[in-house]
Amino acid sequence: MWTVSGLVGAAVGIAVLVGAALLLGFTRWSWVPAPVVDRAWWAPVCYGVYGVARAVIAPRWRYRVHRWEVTADVVYTRVGWLSRAWQLVPVSRIQTVDHTQGWLERMFGLATLEVRTASHAGSSKIEGLRAEVARELSEQLAVRAGELRDDAT
Structure with missing residues (x-):
């Protein structure tokens, strides 16, 4: 893609x-x-x-170079070409989980998973996932974030 x-x-x-x-x-x-x-x-x-x-x-x-991992408590992402950025998003801080498909992603059966927090800097994006994996992950993260919901302070 x-x-x-x-x-x-x-x-x-x-x-x-x-x-x-x-x-x-x-x-x-x-x-x-x-x-x-x-x-x-x-x-x-x-x-x-x-x-x-x-x-x-x-x-x-x-x-x-681009990597991602989802555990019970954290969503890890690594991006970057020359300089690398590792991002750890605690599941308890997740506000929304979206999976989207552009026209080219639909052609290849792929999707993008967006994990958003209250802070833009805490949000993360995983591109190029198989569409089923993105859908399942978004559902699992939404459920897990609801279970771990705290006052986020």
């Missing part, structure tokens, strides 16, 4: 840059120097190479 998402993003970016290059080529505005117009095609080509490389490399790297 992350690879297809990257390729779709690259295709949109390339389309915008090709449109800009065509616009520069057809209009020949007096204030745009001719060398800029002649070299305008390099932008979509360079962005295309970058976009394809990112779509191939980023998902594999992301899969290696």
Whole structure:
């Protein structure tokens, strides 16, 4: 899913840059120097190479570094590319648990689980879960949070 998402993003970016290059080529505005117009095609080509490389490399790297775990008391998440962030969300502090599916996630049978607390900094997101796993986890966490509910102070 992350690879297809990257390729779709690259295709949109390339389309915008090709449109800009065509616009520069057809209009020949007096204030745009001719060398800029002649070299305008390099932008979509360079962005295309970058976009394809990112779509191939980023998902594999992301899969290696992003982790999550749910225990009886805590939801652990680890994210980050160069610098890593570990987040521990106590189940007793959970206010809402949502699982959502974008159009691309639905195509692949995946979902995103969002665990929210009263503090935005305490909220966590787990992306790329199988849809059944996300649904089951959201139900289990909601029940467990209700059982452990305290005054959260």
